Amino acid sequence: MTKLWMGVLTAAALSASASGVAAAADTITVASWGGSYQEAQSKAFFKPTADALGITIKEDTTNGLDDVRLQVNGNAVKWDLVELGADECARGTKEGLFEKLDYEVIDATGIDPKLVHDDWVGITFYSVVLIYRTDVFGENGPKTWADFWNVEKFPGRRALGGAFATETLTVAAIADGVPLDQVYPLDIERALKSLEKVRDHVDAWWTSGAQAMQLIKDGEVDMASIWNGRASTLKAEGAPISYTYDQGVLNADCMVIPKGAKNKDVAMKALAMFLKPEIQANLPLYIANGPVNLKAFETGKIPADKVAEITSAPENAKKQVLMDPSFWADHMIEAQEEFDNLIQQ
Amino acid sequence: MTAQVADMGVLADRGALNSARLTQDARRESLTFLALCSPGLILVGLIIVLPIGWLFWLSFFDESGALSGANYARFFEQRSYVRTFITTFQVAFLVTGLTVLIGYPLSYMLSQISRRAAAICMIFVILPFWTSVLVRTYAWLVILQRKGLVNTWLMDLGVIDQPLPLAHNFTGVIIGMTHILLPFMVLPLYGSMKSIDTDYLRAGMNLGASPTATFWQIFFPLSLPGLAAGIIMVFVLCLGFFVTPALMGGGNVIMWAMRMEQTTSLYANWGAGSALGVVLLAVTLGLLALFHRLMGARATSVWGG
Numbered sequence: 012m013t014k015l016w017m018g019v020l021t022a023a024a025l026s027a028s029a030s031g032v033a034a035a036a037d038t039i040t041v042a043s044w045g046g047s048y049q050e051a052q053s054k055a056f057f058k059p060t061a062d063a064l065g066i067t068i069k070e071d072t073t074n075g076l077d078d079v080r081l082q083v084n085g086n087a088v089k090w091d092l093v094e095l096g097a098d099e100c101a102r103g104t105k106e107g108l109f110e111k112l113d114y115e116v117i118d119a120t121g122i123d124p125k126l127v128h129d130d131w132v133g134i135t136f137y138s139v140v141l142i143y144r145t146d147v148f149g150e151n152g153p154k155t156w157a158d159f160w161n162v163e164k165f166p167g168r169r170a171l172g173g174a175f176a177t178e179t180l181t182v183a184a185i186a187d188g189v190p191l192d193q194v195y196p197l198d199i200e201r202a203l204k205s206l207e208k209v210r211d212h213v214d215a216w217w218t219s220g221a222q223a224m225q226l227i228k229d230g231e232v233d234m235a236s237i238w239n240g241r242a243s244t245l246k247a248e249g250a251p252i253s254y255t256y257d258q259g260v261l262n263a264d265c266m267v268i269p270k271g272a273k274n275k276d277v278a279m280k281a282l283a284m285f286l287k288p289e290i291q292a293n294l295p296l297y298i299a300n301g302p303v304n305l306k307a308f309e310t311g312k313i314p315a316d317k318v319a320e321i322t323s324a325p326e327n328a329k330k331q332v333l334m335d336p337s338f339w340a341d342h343m344i345e346a347q348e349e350f351d352n353l354i355q356q
Numbered sequence: 357m358t359a360q361v362a363d364m365g366v367l368a369d370r371g372a373l374n375s376a377r378l379t380q381d382a383r384r385e386s387l388t389f390l391a392l393c394s395p396g397l398i399l400v401g402l403i404i405v406l407p408i409g410w411l412f413w414l415s416f417f418d419e420s421g422a423l424s425g426a427n428y429a430r431f432f433e434q435r436s437y438v439r440t441f442i443t444t445f446q447v448a449f450l451v452t453g454l455t456v457l458i459g460y461p462l463s464y465m466l467s468q469i470s471r472r473a474a475a476i477c478m479i480f481v482i483l484p485f486w487t488s489v490l491v492r493t494y495a496w497l498v499i500l501q502r503k504g505l506v507n508t509w510l511m512d513l514g515v516i517d518q519p520l521p522l523a524h525n526f527t528g529v530i531i532g533m534t535h536i537l538l539p540f541m542v543l544p545l546y547g548s549m550k551s552i553d554t555d556y557l558r559a560g561m562n563l564g565a566s567p568t569a570t571f572w573q574i575f576f577p578l579s580l581p582g583l584a585a586g587i588i589m590v591f592v593l594c595l596g597f598f599v600t601p602a603l604m605g606g607g608n609v610i611m612w613a614m615r616m617e618q619t620t621s622l623y624a625n626w627g628a629g630s631a632l633g634v635v636l637l638a639v640t641l642g643l644l645a646l647f648h649r650l651m652g653a654r655a656t657s658v659w660g661g
Contacts, residue, residue, distance in 0.1 A: 077621050106624065168502070173607035174618070215524045216607025226606075230503045231524065347622055351436040355610045 038067040039091040039274045039281055044264075045072035048240065051297035052094075052135075059293065060284040066277055076103055079269050083108045088271040091278035098177055100131035100265040101340035110268040110275055117283040121306030125335060126263050134266045134285060135294060136301035136323035138259040138331060139178045142227055142242050143234040146251040153234050155258050156186035160205070162212045167233030169209070170226045173216025176350035177339050180206065181260045181332060182236055191258070195335040199346050203353060216354055227252060239322050243299040256322060259331040263303055295321045415631035419623060427631035430619075437615065441635075444612040447529060447601070448594035454534045455590050459541035460583070466542075467549035478546075485539040493600045496532045497523055500604075524606025532604040537593055541586035548582025549575075584651050588644065595640055612636055 041057060043049045053070060061068045071090060073079070076099040082088045095103065103109055109130040119127045126133030141159055143152035152158075153165045172179045180202040184194050187205035214232055217223040223237045228250050242254045266285065268278050284290055291302035292312035301323030307313065308324060318324045322331075339346075418424040431437045462481075466474045484492060499505045500522035507519040522528055552575060560570040598613040605611075612632065620629030 075621075076624075080624060102624070170606075214606065214608075218602065218607060222603070225497075226524075229501055231501050344622060348434050348436070351610075351618070352434055354607070355436040355439055 037065070037277065038069060039278050040069040040071055040089060041092040041094075041281070042071040042073040042078070042090045043094040047244075048298060048300065051294065051300070054297050055293035056285045056290055059290055060281050063284060064277075064280055066281065068281065075099055076108075079103060079108055079267070080106065083270050086271065088269045088273065090269055091272045091274045092266055092282060093269055094134060094264050094266050095131075097126065097133065097263040097265045097334065097336035098339040098343060100128070100267055101336040102343065103267065104128065104130055105340055108267075108270055110270055110272060112268070112282070113279050116279050117286060119286070121288060121304040122286070123263075123303075123305075123333065125333065125337070126265065126303060131265045131267045132282070132286065133263040133303040135264050135303055136261055137264065138239040138256060138261050138322040139172070139182065139236050140239050140242055140254045140256060140259045141234065142237045142245070142252050142254040144227065144230065144251055145253050146230075147233045150253065152253060154255070156182050157188065159234060159236075160186040160209045162209070165234070168214045168231070169212055170215040170217055170223065170232040170235035171209075171213050172218075172223070172236055173354060174218040176347040177334065177343065178260055178262065179236065180346060180350060181334060183209075185258050185260075185332065191330075191332050194332045196338050197335075197342075199342060199349070203349055206350075206353060210354060213354075240299050243320070255330075256327040257330050259322070259327075260334055261322060261328060261331040262334040263336070265336075411626065411630040412634055414627040415634050417625075417627050419625045427625075427627050428635075430628070431631070431635060436610070437632075440610045440612060440615045443609060444595060444636075445639075447526075447533065447597075447609070447611060448591050450530055451533045451537060451594050452587055452591045454530070455538050455541040456583070456587065458534070459538055459545055459586065463542050463545035463549055463582075466546050467552075481539050481542050484535070489536055489599050490603075492536055493532055493603045496528070496535065496604060500528055500531065523604060525608050526605070528604040528606075529601045529609045532600045533594065533597060536600060537590045540589045540593060544585040544589065545579065545582040548585075549579050552578045580651065584647075588647070592640065592644075595636060 043052055049070065049072065057068045057070065060066075073090070073093055073095075076095055079090075079093055079095070080103070082090065100109075111130050112128075112132060114127075117132065119132065122133055141153060141156060145152065147167060148165070153161070158165055159169065171182070180197065180199065181194060183206040184197055184202040185191065186209070187201060189198070189201070215226055217226060217235070220238050220241045223235055224241045224245060226232045227235050227237065228245060228248075237254070239254070239256070239259070242252070245252050246254075266282055268275055268282070272278055286304055288302075288304050288306035288310050289312065291304040291307035292310045294300060294302055294307075295313050295317050299320055299322065301321045302308070303323070305323065305325065305328075308318065313321070319326065321327065415427050416423060416425070418426045431441075466477055469477070497504070501507070501524070502519045502521075504523065506522060507516075510516045511519065522531070556574050556578070557570055560574045561567070565573065596613050597611060598617070601609050601611045602614055616629045616632045619632060620626065622628075
């Protein structure tokens with residue numbers, strides 16, 4: 012009996028150590044936002060990359076910059092690549108939380124230079140768009156943020172993002188008539204003044220994508236700002252809603268290698284793969300978020316009828332404002348505090 | 357007489373002898389108890405006192421790690437902090453008051469009916485108590501929102517023309533939190549009411565007191581320890597509530613715990629959040645001390661106060 016157990020244990024130990032040796036160099040862990048988004052990413056980015064490089068990509072989920080800060084400062088980095096919001100990347104840079112990226116390995120052509128930095132790079136696009144219920148407004152609902160602000164012409168209940176001052180203040184500036192190409196650098200004072208005008212007519216300030224969806228789906232509000240991925244899910248579910256990319260706020264997610272990552276070199280190669288136009292072109296096949304590398308649209312992999320639905324497709328990108336993450340790295344805290352002072356009453 | 361005195365002298369001597377031994381025994385006993393308690397005390401020290409002390413310490417440093425009062429100054433510089441603080445206490449007082457108004461008669465009824473009936477009624481208090489707060493909050497949202505059950509029914513019945521604003525505002529938060537915290541009021545109250553000896557009440561009636569007088573002069577004072585325990589429990593739980601105000605408030609009701617989360621992540625600094633915790637703890641302890649004096653030491657003694 013004892014001998015048998017010893018045998019089993021030895022075999023287990025041997026196989027564990029053997030796989031450990033093989034895996035040590037070629038396994039990386041990527042953390043992203045989870046949910047349907049990460050599922051899509053897994054099929055579009057992670058699996059093809061793992062196959063092409065002959066490595067294993069383990070997945071984890073993150074809540075954002077706080078997690079990375081905790082791991083780096085606590086000297087316990089367990090992720091090799093992490094996806095964050097672009098403004099988080101810009102803030103993390105200032106705190107020195109990331110490894111430098113090697114642009115000999117990573118080819119950044121086709122990516123907006125605003126999203127290519129020493130230690131972070133854009134990975135996908137999403138948008139903040141205006142959504143309204145068609146059972147309330149028919150097809151003639153609010154089409155612009157100025158319409159959303161116009162409570163006489165478009166009476167009804169409203170919701171705006173309450174936790175993300177960066178997005179809501181951008182929207183407020185557009186509503187006040189700032190031309191799309193002049194929104195950044197943002198006039199925060201003007202945006203706050205604009206927001207004050209609509210503040211008392213906003214019935215809910217959502218703090219998560221799921222909450223924004225629920226508000227509009229249950230008819231709790233008639234119009235709202237919402238992330239395009241959530242809007243397209245609502246549409247697919249058959250909710251009576253309409254939205255376009257007109258005056259949308261185009262925002263990027265980014266990827267970083269946390270400082271002290273154990274498999275930095277493999278992570279660099281994997282990141283380079285994620286950003287290749289052919290791999291980037293896979294994403295819209297699974298979810299409405301857009302490739303950050305615009306060369307993806309030249310690969311011919313994305314069906315023509317899909318292109319019109321993608322937030323970063325050149326036709327759609329033209330109608331939107333590109334959020335400037337570097338601007339927010341410097342102004343985020345004061346803007347968020349003033350924003351909270353305004354909406355928390 | 358002399359013999360007696362002598363006897364007493366002997367007794368006193370024996371007493372002195374005894375007292376030395378008794379003191380020794382007592383000391384040994386308390387040392388034994390201390391030794392028995394020490395694993396617990398060390399555990400509490402390690403997992404509660406130490407981390408909290410560390411967080412307090414951190415609150416006096418800014419992002420760069422320099423000693424500063426910035427984390428506390430913010431409290432006065434930004435309007436939203438004071439507003440959030442006031443909202444938190446408004447909600448806590450209101451919810452505590454409502455749970456007393458609903459919980460006291462309910463517990464009284466439960467304590468007067470037969471054990472069997474009380475057990476059945478208790479299920480309705482306990483079952484929601486076992487259900488996740490998140491689930492119950494979403495259930496309230498389904499019931500109270502603009503196109504929810506209540507508004508749909510009332511509109512169909514023609515009672516109202518416009519939906520009542522019941523969710524995504526202060527009202528919704530109060531309704532949701534009152535429901536969720538009610539068991540914390542009912543359970544201690546029921547326990548203390550059940551232990552009141554009914555002979556006292558009969559004696560009171562026997563001596564000519566009216567039922568109202570019996571209730572207010574005998575029953576109510578005897579139920580005070582349970583009431584005090586319930587009030588303290590509900591009030592303190594209210595102050596730290598997160599999920600229900602976050603969902604039912606629709607971003608219009610920001611409570612202190614939500615503020616802490618926002619601040620900690622915005623400033624990338626534990627101290628920023630922990631300063632808010634220190635302020636809340638200080639004000640709460642002050643209020644509890646006040647409550648302790650108002651209710652009298654006897655009533656709150658169940659809490660070891």
